[in-house]
Amino acid sequence: MSPLKPLCCAILLAALAACDTGLSEPEVTRLQQEAPPGAAPGTCWGKHITPAIIETVTHQILLQPAEILADGTILQPAIYKTETRQDIVRERKEIWFRIPCDDVSTPEFVSSVQRALKVRGHYRGAITGEMDARTRAAVRRYQAPQGLDSGILSLAAARKLGLIEVEQE
Numbered sequence: 001m002s003p004l005k006p007l008c009c010a011i012l013l014a015a016l017a018a019c020d021t022g023l024s025e026p027e028v029t030r031l032q033q034e035a036p037p038g039a040a041p042g043t044c045w046g047k048h049i050t051p052a053i054i055e056t057v058t059h060q061i062l063l064q065p066a067e068i069l070a071d072g073t074i075l076q077p078a079i080y081k082t083e084t085r086q087d088i089v090r091e092r093k094e095i096w097f098r099i100p101c102d103d104v105s106t107p108e109f110v111s112s113v114q115r116a117l118k119v120r121g122h123y124r125g126a127i128t129g130e131m132d133a134r135t136r137a138a139v140r141r142y143q144a145p146q147g148l149d150s151g152i153l154s155l156a157a158a159r160k161l162g163l164i165e166v167e168q169e
Contacts, residue, residue, distance in 0.1 A: 044101040049092070054086050058083070061081045097155070097156070098156070105131070107129030107130070110128075110131050113131075114127045114128070122141045136151030
């Protein structure tokens with residue numbers, strides 16, 4: 001075996017260990033002062049923005065056909081006009097949802113979130129009590145099947161995890 005092979009393997013393993021699966025998580029928007037219209041005072045809100053998808057389409061439009069003789073000789077080539085248009089494939093969406101307020105979102109609470117997600121197979125990291133990128137990615141994996149593709153923990157998801165009391169009517 002080549003002496004470089006173990007060294008290359010060690011470097012590759014070190015690089016893979018340094019990878020964090022949640023690094024692609026977009027910026028988190030947690031809002032305490034801003035809320036959607038009609039929100040109850042003292043409630044905390046998160047906002048997930050899905051950007052619009054715009055497609056650029058280019059068409060060649062025939063303005064004048066080519067003039068071609070019977071023997072195939074081209075007297076005048078066809079004239080085309082290029083037209084470019086942008087179409088909105090999917091509109092931009094803002095989704096507002098209730099979140100636990102900062103007085104609830106303590107390191108102990110985040111540790112409980114990490115443990116609850118770990119038990120359900122969504123979180124594989126250490127229990128740190130920090131809402132880091134890896135934890136937000138696990139929150140997203142947990143909430144996405146329920147219709148919220150966000151790394152911000154919703155109040156509904158926290159209740160479903162059994163971490164916040166359910167309000168009685």
